[in-house]
Amino acid sequence: MKEFIISEALTEKAVLVGLITPEQNEQKVKEYLDELAFLADTAGAEAVKKFYQKLDYPNPVTFVGTGKLQEIKEYVIENEIGLVIFDDELSPKQLRNIEKELQVKILDRTSLILDIFASRAQTANAKTQVELAQYKYMLPRLTRLWTHLERQRGGVGMRGPGETQLETDKRIILDKIAKLKRDLVDIDKQKSVQRKNRGKMVRVALVGYTNVGKSTLMNQLSKSDVFAENKLFATLDTTVRKVIVENLPFLLSDTVGFIRKLPTELVESFKSTLDEVREADLLVHVVDISHPTFEEQIEVVNKTLAEIDKTEKPMIMVFNKVDAFTFVPKDEDDLTPRKRENIDLDELKRTWMNKLQDNCIFISAKERTNIDALKALLYERVKQIHITRFPYNDFLFQQYDEE
Numbered sequence: 277m278k279e280f281i282i283s284e285a286l287t288e289k290a291v292l293v294g295l296i297t298p299e300q301n302e303q304k305v306k307e308y309l310d311e312l313a314f315l316a317d318t319a320g321a322e323a324v325k326k327f328y329q330k331l332d333y334p335n336p337v338t339f340v341g342t343g344k345l346q347e348i349k350e351y352v353i354e355n356e357i358g359l360v361i362f363d364d365e366l367s368p369k370q371l372r373n374i375e376k377e378l379q380v381k382i383l384d385r386t387s388l389i390l391d392i393f394a395s396r397a398q399t400a401n402a403k404t405q406v407e408l409a410q411y412k413y414m415l416p417r418l419t420r421l422w423t424h425l426e427r428q429r430g431g432v433g434m435r436g437p438g439e440t441q442l443e444t445d446k447r448i449i450l451d452k453i454a455k456l457k458r459d460l461v462d463i464d465k466q467k468s469v470q471r472k473n474r475g476k477m478v479r480v481a482l483v484g485y486t487n488v489g490k491s492t493l494m495n496q497l498s499k500s501d502v503f504a505e506n507k508l509f510a511t512l513d514t515t516v517r518k519v520i521v522e523n524l525p526f527l528l529s530d531t532v533g534f535i536r537k538l539p540t541e542l543v544e545s546f547k548s549t550l551d552e553v554r555e556a557d558l559l560v561h562v563v564d565i566s567h568p569t570f571e572e573q574i575e576v577v578n579k580t581l582a583e584i585d586k587t588e589k590p591m592i593m594v595f596n597k598v599d600a601f602t603f604v605p606k607d608e609d610d611l612t613p614r615k616r617e618n619i620d621l622d623e624l625k626r627t628w629m630n631k632l633q634d635n636c637i638f639i640s641a642k643e644r645t646n647i648d649a650l651k652a653l654l655y656e657r658v659k660q661i662h663i664t665r666f667p668y669n670d671f672l673f674q675q676y677d678e679e
């Protein structure tokens with residue numbers, strides 16, 4: 277089953293395909309494909325061409341229309357492309373038909389993200405979570421992957437009487453899923469013991485869209501050396517550090533970045549990573565304000581948070597990368613897909629501060645702009661939580677004084 281992990285194959289030129297529908301306008305699809313190109317790059321593939329098609333809804337047989345598929349096919353043959361990536365999730369039937377027609381490797385956004393996850397997973401926990409997510413993704417697509425095996429009845433010893441190969445394969449995968457889930461329960465137990473052992477310290481979790489600068493900020497706040505890279509999902513596992521501001525220690529965790537269009541059942545596979553979010557006392561939502569679609573990224577993060585944790589937690593919004601914010605003036609004849617084209621940074625600050633009051637702050641983690649102000653804000657919030665929880669106990673402060 278390991279051949280499902282396809283990282284090694286992704287060193288090739290890729291073509292991207294997006295559909296413009298009444299739900300996804302042209303500007304949005306262009307932004308999605310830019311992000312898909314970034315994802316492809318992270319996986320090791322170079323996006324050399326983007327194809328778009330306007331349709332009322334995806335073609336149930338081939339996703340795009342037959343004419344468009346022929347156009348893609350000609351391009352693929354002419355330019356010796358080995359990989360075509362679709363921005364939306366393909367049904368097993370669409371996948372099968374497209375593969376048959378194009379005769380090259382076909383991926384969709386989900387399988388590409390899972391491939392990146394697979395190549396980034398370092399610890400047993402991350403590896404188990406990714407493998408579980410991959411099998412969950414694979415299960416409904418078995419007909420595509422395994423029909424050729426259906427004819428080879430009798431070949432594999434584990435098969436039950438009267439079962440087709442497909443049923444056997446499904447059963448094998450369901451068994452694997454069950455085993456991975458059990459493994460994760462064990463890992464969860466260990467992790468929750470670890471979390472309990474962290475004592476009474478207030479827990480703060482950095483959350484945010486992928487590549488917004490969470491690890492960079494973690495480094496700045498904790499002076500640690502967490503891996504920060506301009507690639508998506510540099511952080512798959514949660515890193516926890518003790519941070520001390522003034523005299524007040526608290527625990528800060530860096531979590532996996534969120535991304536749009538990731539199916540919820542796959543998000544669930546990352547349960548033990550996301551437990552860090554569930555069990556946090558305070559969320560620090562990091563935003564890349566220099567990104568053209570940062571508002572949409574905020575929505576994706578808030579939506580994902582609501583899915584994984586029903587309780588409303590206190591949250592601070594940290595608008596990062598102010599150094600990279602570019603102002604696009606009103607009168608410029610501009611083709612940009614930028615939503616905020618007529619807004620400068622001050623106006624943006626005013627808008628968000630009106631909305632969130634002192635629950636937001638504008639920083640540059642890279643250039644250390646306003647980091648001290650962020651520390652002061654964190655100090656206030658962590659102190660409040662600590663005092664509410666232990667009104668008669670200044671244990672934490674004492675503990676640190678004694679160290």
Ligand SMILES: Nc1nc2c(ncn2[C@@H]2O[C@H](COP(=O)(O)OP(=O)(O)OP(=O)(O)O)[C@@H](O)[C@H]2O)c(=O)[nH]1
Pocket residue numbers: 484485486487488489490491492493503504505506507508509510511512531532533534596597598599600639640641642643
């Ligand atoms: N210009 C600018 N770049 C920044 C800033 N903070 C981080 N970056 C860059 O943004 C990229 C992503 O940073 P990370 O810290 O890895 O982001 P992350 O949110 O942890 O990423 P994931 O692990 O994908 O979730 C890196 O190239 C950083 O150098 C900033 O304040 N300004």
